[in-house]
Structure formats: structure tokens, C-alpha cells
Amino acid sequence: MPYLYNTPADQTEMLATIGAGSLDELFDSVPQDLQLARSLDLPSAMSEMELEQHLHRLANKNQHAGQLVCFLGGGSYDHFVPAVVDAIGSRSEFYTSYTPYQAEASQGNLQVVFEYQSLITRLTGMEVSNASMYDGGSATAEAVLMAISTTGGRSAKKRQPNVVLPHSLHPEYRATIVTYLENLDVQVRFLETPQGIIDREHLANVLDDQTAAVVLQHPNFFGCLEDAEEITRITHDAGALLISVFDPISLGLLTRPGDYGANIAVAEGQGLGTPMTYGGPYLGIMACDKKLVRRMPGRIAGQTVDRRGNPCFVLTLQTREQHIRRAKATSNVCTNQGLFALRATVYLAQLGPQGLRETATLCLQKAHYASQQLCRHPRFSRAFDHPTFKEFVIRDAENRVDELLQAATNHGYLAGIPLAPWFPELSDCFLVAVTEKRTQDEIDRWVGELTRCGAKVHI
Amino acid sequence: MKNTRDTQLLFELSRPGCRATRLPACDVPELPLCELLPTASMASTPPNLPELSEPQIVRHFVNLSTQNMSVDTHFYPLGSCTMKYNPKRNERIAGLPGLAELHPYQPESTLQGMLQILYELQEILQEISGLAVCSLQPAAGAHGELTALLVASAYFRNLGQKRPIVLVPDNAHGTNPASASMAGFQSVTLKTTSDGFVDMDELATKLNDQVAVLMITNPSTLGLFEPHIRQIADQVHAVGALVYLDGANMNAILGVARPGDFGADMQHFNPHKTFSGPHGGGGPGAGPICVTKELAPFLPAPIVVPCDRQEPCDHQETDEKGSGPTYRLDWDRPKSIGRVRAFFGNVGVLVRTYAYIRTHGPDGLRRVSENAVLNANYLLSRIKKILPVVQDDRCMHEFVATAAQLKAEKNISAMDIAKRLLDYGFHAPTVYFPLTVPEAIMIEPTESESKQTLDDFTDALFRIIEEDPQLLHGAPHTTSISRPNEVQAARQQILSHPEA
Numbered sequence: 001m002p003y004l005y006n007t008p009a010d011q012t013e014m015l016a017t018i019g020a021g022s023l024d025e026l027f028d029s030v031p032q033d034l035q036l037a038r039s040l041d042l043p044s045a046m047s048e049m050e051l052e053q054h055l056h057r058l059a060n061k062n063q064h065a066g067q068l069v070c071f072l073g074g075g076s077y078d079h080f081v082p083a084v085v086d087a088i089g090s091r092s093e094f095y096t097s098y099t100p101y102q103a104e105a106s107q108g109n110l111q112v113v114f115e116y117q118s119l120i121t122r123l124t125g126m127e128v129s130n131a132s133m134y135d136g137g138s139a140t141a142e143a144v145l146m147a148i149s150t151t152g153g154r155s156a157k158k159r160q161p162n163v164v165l166p167h168s169l170h171p172e173y174r175a176t177i178v179t180y181l182e183n184l185d186v187q188v189r190f191l192e193t194p195q196g197i198i199d200r201e202h203l204a205n206v207l208d209d210q211t212a213a214v215v216l217q218h219p220n221f222f223g224c225l226e227d228a229e230e231i232t233r234i235t236h237d238a239g240a241l242l243i244s245v246f247d248p249i250s251l252g253l254l255t256r257p258g259d260y261g262a263n264i265a266v267a268e269g270q271g272l273g274t275p276m277t278y279g280g281p282y283l284g285i286m287a288c289d290k291k292l293v294r295r296m297p298g299r300i301a302g303q304t305v306d307r308r309g310n311p312c313f314v315l316t317l318q319t320r321e322q323h324i325r326r327a328k329a330t331s332n333v334c335t336n337q338g339l340f341a342l343r344a345t346v347y348l349a350q351l352g353p354q355g356l357r358e359t360a361t362l363c364l365q366k367a368h369y370a371s372q373q374l375c376r377h378p379r380f381s382r383a384f385d386h387p388t389f390k391e392f393v394i395r396d397a398e399n400r401v402d403e404l405l406q407a408a409t410n411h412g413y414l415a416g417i418p419l420a421p422w423f424p425e426l427s428d429c430f431l432v433a434v435t436e437k438r439t440q441d442e443i444d445r446w447v448g449e450l451t452r453c454g455a456k457v458h459i
Numbered sequence: 460m461k462n463t464r465d466t467q468l469l470f471e472l473s474r475p476g477c478r479a480t481r482l483p484a485c486d487v488p489e490l491p492l493c494e495l496l497p498t499a500s501m502a503s504t505p506p507n508l509p510e511l512s513e514p515q516i517v518r519h520f521v522n523l524s525t526q527n528m529s530v531d532t533h534f535y536p537l538g539s540c541t542m543k544y545n546p547k548r549n550e551r552i553a554g555l556p557g558l559a560e561l562h563p564y565q566p567e568s569t570l571q572g573m574l575q576i577l578y579e580l581q582e583i584l585q586e587i588s589g590l591a592v593c594s595l596q597p598a599a600g601a602h603g604e605l606t607a608l609l610v611a612s613a614y615f616r617n618l619g620q621k622r623p624i625v626l627v628p629d630n631a632h633g634t635n636p637a638s639a640s641m642a643g644f645q646s647v648t649l650k651t652t653s654d655g656f657v658d659m660d661e662l663a664t665k666l667n668d669q670v671a672v673l674m675i676t677n678p679s680t681l682g683l684f685e686p687h688i689r690q691i692a693d694q695v696h697a698v699g700a701l702v703y704l705d706g707a708n709m710n711a712i713l714g715v716a717r718p719g720d721f722g723a724d725m726q727h728f729n730p731h732k733t734f735s736g737p738h739g740g741g742g743p744g745a746g747p748i749c750v751t752k753e754l755a756p757f758l759p760a761p762i763v764v765p766c767d768r769q770e771p772c773d774h775q776e777t778d779e780k781g782s783g784p785t786y787r788l789d790w791d792r793p794k795s796i797g798r799v800r801a802f803f804g805n806v807g808v809l810v811r812t813y814a815y816i817r818t819h820g821p822d823g824l825r826r827v828s829e830n831a832v833l834n835a836n837y838l839l840s841r842i843k844k845i846l847p848v849v850q851d852d853r854c855m856h857e858f859v860a861t862a863a864q865l866k867a868e869k870n871i872s873a874m875d876i877a878k879r880l881l882d883y884g885f886h887a888p889t890v891y892f893p894l895t896v897p898e899a900i901m902i903e904p905t906e907s908e909s910k911q912t913l914d915d916f917t918d919a920l921f922r923i924i925e926e927d928p929q930l931l932h933g934a935p936h937t938t939s940i941s942r943p944n945e946v947q948a949a950r951q952q953i954l955s956h957p958e959a
Contacts, residue, residue: 006909039714095738107939304943314948
């Protein structure tokens with residue numbers, strides 16, 4: 001067996017020390033009738049070479065973003081990953097270590113977490129960051145739970161709290177929140193966004209004194225910029241918390257959640273140096289107001305001194321967490337995404353202020369160019385008339401989105417995400433993302449491909 | 460070699476004007492930012508990030524890495540965490556562009572290899588668990604617990620039953636009661652016997668038609684196989700409730716016993732433990748769950764299914780043989796609890812899981828458990844001569860020793876021993892868990908350690924308990940820091956580097 005040390009001679013010697021006659025005897029405490037009397041029905045073992053050949057074959061059955069030109073977004077993006085991120089992320093002292101509970105054996109990890117938290121607070125303008133969550137979707141759901149526990153029962157009569165989820169929030173985040181709230185006494189108020197952004201009056205009308213939080217994605221799922229400041233003001237006027245779902249790359253250019261007054265800021269951090277890997281593992285980012293820190297889920301590193309007075313780092317405020325508080329913990333989250341917090345830390349260090357700003361600017365300029373070029377063709381128009389960052393929604397006047405995107409796939413383009421599965425009213429629309437990696441040539445060819453697909457239909 | 464110079468923070472290394480990244484010039488016609496973005500949305504300055512050079516960044520993080528103990532550098536017998544060797548081949552495979560550079564919303568026709576891996580993994584985990592249907596969506600063990608409890612609650616809702624209670628033994632992982640609370644249940648603690656088993660009388664008292672689920676860890680956190688597990692499951696089922704198996708300790712029973720066969724209705728796996736994850740310094744994990752046929756309709760969507768040949772799943776594309784795609788995502792699950800996260804799951808972890816299991820095959824997986832149990836029992840048989848062990852005879856993959864007597868006699872605590880072990884070049888075992896054992900020291904060697912390492916570890920323990928207690932109170936002595944002041948950390952709450 002590949003990863004076992006013990007030779008048969010070792011085993012015999014060890015069994016003798018134990019006082020057992022055989023390996024099977026070690027399982028005597030498992031009642032005989034519960035022991036599996038056969039081998040597991042699994043494919044047989046593979047050598048390393050066979051395994052690699054097998055996985056190569058399977059990988060080759062996929063078409064990846066290095067082969068198809070990727071214009072897909074919706075929360076996962078084809079951003080560039082600098083080699084430094086892979087090099088550091090491949091250090092096995094990082095990736096084969098455990099959660100840094102033993103501070104003396106984990107100062108490397110702990111300092112990275114502290115630096116990560118510091119970078120996230122600077123990036124977001126928030127006061128406190130935790131060490132990470134699973135992903136953007138579950139981080140948003142946890143933020144909602146946190147808001148409910150903070151604001152719950154703030155009026156004299158304890159009534160059912162509610163949360164407001166606009167349609168411009170990622171539909172899978174919305175779905176995740178709804179799942180998390182299913183058994184809790186919380187009302188979910190959906191806010192339709194037919195114009196592609198939140199309507200301020202409409203928002204004001206659904207808020208009341210039992211609203212725990214409004215979840216604002218900005219730039220939103222459709223790529224549109226929301227009026228974050230105004231929505232925050234309306235939310236705060238109603239006494240609710242504002243949960244901001246942001247795109248970390250966008251903060252190279254856009255105002256920070258902390259600047260427009262968000263109380264909790266969450267994000268999918270995949271864009272910060274993590275490959276797309278068919279949806280995970282990613283990085284859930286969560287930051288909040290300092291006064292909310294004791295309700296925050298997840299691990300947090302803090303600075304302190306050791307017994308000799310040397311500055312050092314530890315996991316702190318653990319009395320919030322499941323291994324101490326059990327049923328009363330702020331969350332059940334235990335394992336988080338340490339390795340991707342590391343990658344994000346290296347990524348942000350590598351990009352620096354100018355690099356992040358330029359990356360964001362390239363996304364913005366290229367997305368704008370792509371949208372403009374495509375919309376010169378009469379078949380295509382922008383579904384929403386609002387400023388966007390790196391994503392936008394295109395309406396197909398011929399309402400044949402599936403056909404169009406499939407044809408583009410066949411010709412080498414992941415051309416966009418159809419919106420029909422989530423938004424029946426937008427079945428003639430698709431979502432396009434343009435990152436800094438897309439060249440003018442790729443964009444022009446993508447436009448050519450989509451418009452040619454359109455033209456073919458008429459022949 | 461360890462760099463003994465102080466490791467400054469990134470922010471202290473920052474020098475204005477320093478840059479590590481140069482981006483390509485913009486190759487599309489540029490418009491002024493103010494024409495593209497409303498002024499109010501624009502930040503007035505670039506983000507306040509440190510300004511560094513690439514060599515500096517690399518040295519900084521490489522030096523930080525050397526401040527960690529890790530499986531690749533040290534014996535890491537952290538009980539309950541299964542810190543086994545993390546195969547390099549799995550890392551290389553998971554990095555293949557054909558697996559790593561896939562967007563979650565690509566058309567299924569472009570994902571057939573990935574869907575095959577995920578489909579086969581579902582089947583494999585079902586076989587290992589003895590349960591009918593698998594969902595790969597949850598992101599970690601605790602997330603799997605939450606997901607399964609939400610599945611259970613949807614199941615009872617569908618039956619028109621209101622069952623507010625989840626029973627959790629007192630030696631369970633903290634995630635169990637925390638997950639129960641999050642899923643909207645009331646968590647009720649079940650006292651265990653001094654051996655760490657479920658107290659059958661206590662169970663009988665607390666079991667009634669208000670109970671939805673019993674969460675049980677088997678083998679338990681004490682490293683023991685619950686002798687009455689079948690009986691327990693039968694009694695739980697008799698009141699119409701369900702059994703949830705916390706799969707944290709699956710490393711003990713691969714191919715030996717299956718949760719579905721001993722009465723579990725649902726379970727999670729911790730692939731980052733049992734199937735060599737790796738742990739990543741605190742994630743990522745994954746938390747696939749398997750459930751019975753009855754519970755399957757409530758699992759999160761989607762699940763990977765083979766295409767029905769009569770009705771090809773992906774209408775458009777056919778592969779080179781003209782046979783059409785073989786696998787598709789099944790979204791049509793009307794009773795599903797919905798999503799517990801965005802996108803399919805922690806696929807990168809699942810690919811490594813698949814590679815690990817395919818490397819071992821059925822017999823190899825059993826060898827894994829046999830050797831994990833052999834190593835644990837060998838260590839137990841040696842350590843019990845130094846420290847009392849809760850059940851001092853046999854264990855499964857881990858065992859719990861106690862320093863209670865040492866504490867009383869010589870004022871040497873579990874923490875002292877744990878810290879001193881670092882000086883001897885061993886990562887500390889888990890201490891003070893489970894909470895039911897005073898001065899608990901929970902040791903899990905895993906199968907990937909040698910007899911020699913286990914002997915060395917035992918020798919170190921022997922020496923430590925004979926050392927001057929004062930020396931131990933100050934341990935570790937050889938690490939870069941020692942005994943951080945945790946009270947001060949919690950009081951001062953310095954959680955980020957102050958902005959200049």
C-alpha cells in the first residue's frame with residue numbers, strides 16, 4: 001500500500017506488544033454481525049501512473065477555460081493567478097498543517113490569518129474580519145443569521161423578524177439563505193428588481209421595525225452598480241443592518257462597504273488567487289462592525305504577547321465558537337478555508353494598491369468595450385440601463401439564448417450564462433463577465449461569434 | 460533552514476512605490492473612468508494595501524511557512540483530526556487545467572469528465588457508508604451536519620410531524636449541538652457512561668416522539684466502537700426518529716463496518732480527514748453526506764446522474780463517438796431542501812478524495828483502517844504504562860489518555876505535556892477534548908506513521924512526565940514563541956494591523 005510504513009514484520013511485533021493475535025482481532029469490539037463480511041464493491045487499486053493516466057483521460061473529456069474563451073461569471077471568475085500565489089500555496093508547511101490551535105506550532109499560519117484579516121479590513125473599510133468562511137453564498141447566509149441575532153426582538157413586542165433579499169442578489173446566495181432560514185422563525189421578504197437594481201421607494205415600503213437586515217449585492221448579480229449609499233441610509237433609517245455582498249476585485253475602484261456604512265460585508269473571495277475548480281473550494285470573506293464581533297461566526301486571530309513578552313498571534317474570542325459554546329455558539333462553522341485565505345493574502349500582497357486598481361480598471365474597460373461592441377449589432381442590447389463593473393446582462397431580441405450559447409460553445413467560447421433557470425422573466429437574456437485576462441482580440445472574436453450565430457439563423 | 464530574523468508583518472515591509480505586479484496595457488479603447496462609473500461609487504484613492512516587491516513577498520511567506528508544524532515535517536497526532544499523509548500525486552492531479560480551470564456554469568457537455576468523477580465518487584461514498592444516496596454539496600463536516608439535519612427536518616415536515624429535539628451525547632464534537640441549533644432544533648445532551656458509551660437508560664428516558672434525530676459519533680470521540688449501536692438505532696427508529704452518524708472517525712472502519720448497516724440513516728464524511736484532504740491550515744474541507752432512500756428526495760440539488768439513453772440529457776452536443784453525454788446534473792428534486800452554498804461543492808477536495816480512493820481500492824481502504832487501528836493500539840499499549848487511558852485495553856483509531864492523576868500529584872497538566880511535546884519535535888495531541896474526560900489527551904497516530912515514530916513519541920512522553928514540573932509549565936522552550944497570553948488577546952482585541 002502506498003502510504004503505509006509498517007512492514008509485515010513491524011505488524012507482527014506491534015501485535016505482540018498489543019497482545020493481539022491478528023489485525024482482525026483489533027476489530028473485536030465491532031459486533032460480528034455488523035462487520036462487513038465482504039470486500040467493499042469498489043474499483044480496484046491503481047498505481048500512481050495508472051491513476052494519473054486515468055485522471056488525465058477524464059480531465060481531457062472536459063473543456064476548460066484555457067481552451068474555451070471564458071466570459072462566464074456569476075460569482076466565479078477567470079481572473080489571473082500570479083505564480084507566486086501557487087508557489088506559496090504549494091508550501092506543504094502551510095497546506096499539510098491543521099487549524100492553528102497550538103499557537104507555538106502555528107505562528108506561520110496565525111500570522112497569515114492576522115495579515116489576511118488586516119488586508120480584508122483595509123480593502124473593505126470594515127473594522128473586523130474573521131479568518132474566512134466556506135464561500136460567498138454560505139457567508140451571506142451566516143451574515144443574515146448574525147444580523148437576526150443582533151437585531152432580533154428590538155421592539156418591545158417581540159415579533160417575527162424579517163430579512164429583505166432583492167432579486168439582484170445572486171440567486172444561489174438567495175437560495176442558500178432561504179435554506180438556512182427554513183426552520184427559524186424569520187420571514188423572508190423578496191424584493192423584485194425589474195429595472196436591474198433596487199428601487200429605493202420599493203425598498204422603503206418593505207422595511208419595517210422588525211427588519212433585521214437588507215442584503216445588498218454591489219455590483220449586483222446583473223453586474224449593475226446599486227446606489228449603495230442611499231440603500232444603506234434607507235436601511236439604517238428603518239433600524240436594520242446592511243449586509244453588503246461585494247466583489248473584492250471591484251474594490252480596486254469602487255467605494256468600500258465600510259465607507260457607505262455596511263454593518264456586515266461578505267464576499268466570494270475566489271477572484272483573489274483561487275482557481276475556478278468547478279465551483280469550489282473557494283473563500284468566504286466576512287467582515288463587520290467591531291461592535292458585532294462577538295456575534296461573528298468562525299475563527300479570528302488576534303495579536304498578543306507570549307510569556308517572554310514577544311508579540312505573537314493566537315486564535316481569540318473562541319467563546320463564540322462551537323468547540324466551546326456548543327449549542328449556544330454563534331455558528332457551527334469549524335473547518336473554514338485557511339488555504340484560500342493564504343492565497344488571497346499572497347494575491348493582495350502581490351498586486352498591491354496599484355495592481356488591484358489596474359486589474360479593476362482593466363475589467364471595467366474591457367467589459368464596457370465588450371458590451372458596446374456586441375450591442376452595435378441590432379440583435380443584442382443591454383437589459384438594464386445602469387453603470388456596470390465587469391459584468392452585464394445582454395438581451396437577445398430573437399429570444400434564442402440557449403441555441404446561441406450552445407453554438408458559441410461549439411466554436412470555442414463560454415459566451416455567457418443563460419438567466420432563464422433563475423429568472424423566467426429574463427429568459428431572453430444572458431449574463432456576461434469580462435476579466436482583465438480577456439484580450440481585445442478575444443472580445444472581438446466573441447462578438448463575431450455571437451453575431452455570426454445570429455446571422456446564420458436567417459440563412 | 461529556519462530564518463531566525465524577526466518575521467515582520469507585510470505592512471511593516473511596505474515601501475511606497477514598490478510594486479510586484481505589472482499588468483498589461485489596456486488593449487481596448489479606454490474611456491475616462493468618470494464616463495463609466497458614477498462619481499459617488501468611486502473610491503478616491505487606491506486601496507490601502509502594502510507596497511512590496513516579489514522577492515520580498517516570497518521570502519516573507521516562505522519564512523512564515525517554516526514557523527508551522529505540519530504533517531510533512533512532524534508527527535501530528537491530533538486526536539479527532541486524522542492528520543495523515545497528504546499524497547503529492549493528488550495535489551498534482553487536482554491542479555490539472557482540465558479539472559482546475561472549469562467554471563461552475565459551463566455547459567454539461569463540456570464537463571463530462573468532471574461529472575464522471577463526481578458521479579463515481581457519489582457511488583463510492585454510498586458503498587463505503589452503506590447508504591443509498593449521496594450529496595457532494597456541503598463544504599465541510601459541520602456543513603454536512605447542518606445539511607443532513609435540514610434534510611431530516613424536511614422529511615418530518617413532509618410526514619406532518621413536529622419533532623423539535625436533537626439528542627447529542629455529551630462527548631460529541633461541538634459542531635453537533637451547534638449544527639442542531641442552527642437547523643432550528645433544540646439540542647438535548649445525552650449523558651454517556653464512564654466508558655464513553657451511550658447510557659441506554661438515559662437514552663430510553665429521553666427518547667420520545669418529540670425527538671427528530673440522535674447524532675452519534677461511532678467510533679466515538681474516545682476511539683471506541685459503540686457496542687450497542689444496533690440496539691440504539693433500533694430504539695431511535697422505534698420512536699420514529701432518525702440516526703445521524705458523525706463520520707469524523709471513519710478512518711477506523713473503512714471496509715470493516717458500514718454506518719448504513721449499523722443503523723445510521725444519514726452521515727457525513729470528512730474527506731480532508733479520512734481521505735487525506737489535506738487540511739490546508741484550517742480548510743478547505745468538504746462534507747459530503749449519504750442518506751437512506753427515504754431521505755434522498757430532500758437532499759440539496761443538484762446530484763449527478765447518468766443520462767437516460769432514451770432521453771439524452773444535453774440536447775445539443777454529442778461527443779466524438781456520437782453517443783451524447785453520459786452524465787448530467789439532476790435539478791428536478793421538488794422536495795429538496797434547496798441549496799446550502801453556491802455552486803456544486805468543494806470539487807477540488809472531492810477530486811483528491813476520488814484520487815485517494817482509486818489509489819487504494821477496496822482492500823487498500825481496509826488496510827488503511829487496519830493500520831490506523833494497529834498504530835493506535837500499539838501506541839495505547841505503550842502509553843497506558845505512563846498515563847491512564849480511559850479504556851485501557853483496546854481502541855479503534857484513537858484513544859484518550861488523562862493527565863488528571865499527574866495534575867493532582869505533580870501539578871503537571873495535559874497542556875504542559877502538549878506544550879513540552881513541541882520541544883521534542885512532535886505536534887501536540889488534542890487536549891481538553893472530549894470535555895467528559897478531565898485533563899484529556901486525545902491521540903490519533905493515523906496509519907501513515909511508522910512504529911519507530913510511535914516509539915520515539917512514547918519515549919518523549921516517558922521523559923516528559925519525569926521532568927521538573929516547573930520546566931513543563933514554561934514549555935515550550937525551543938519554539939519562536941511560548942505560551943501566548945490568551946486573556947490579553949481576548950481583552951485587547953487586536954484583530955488587524957492598525958492602518959497608518
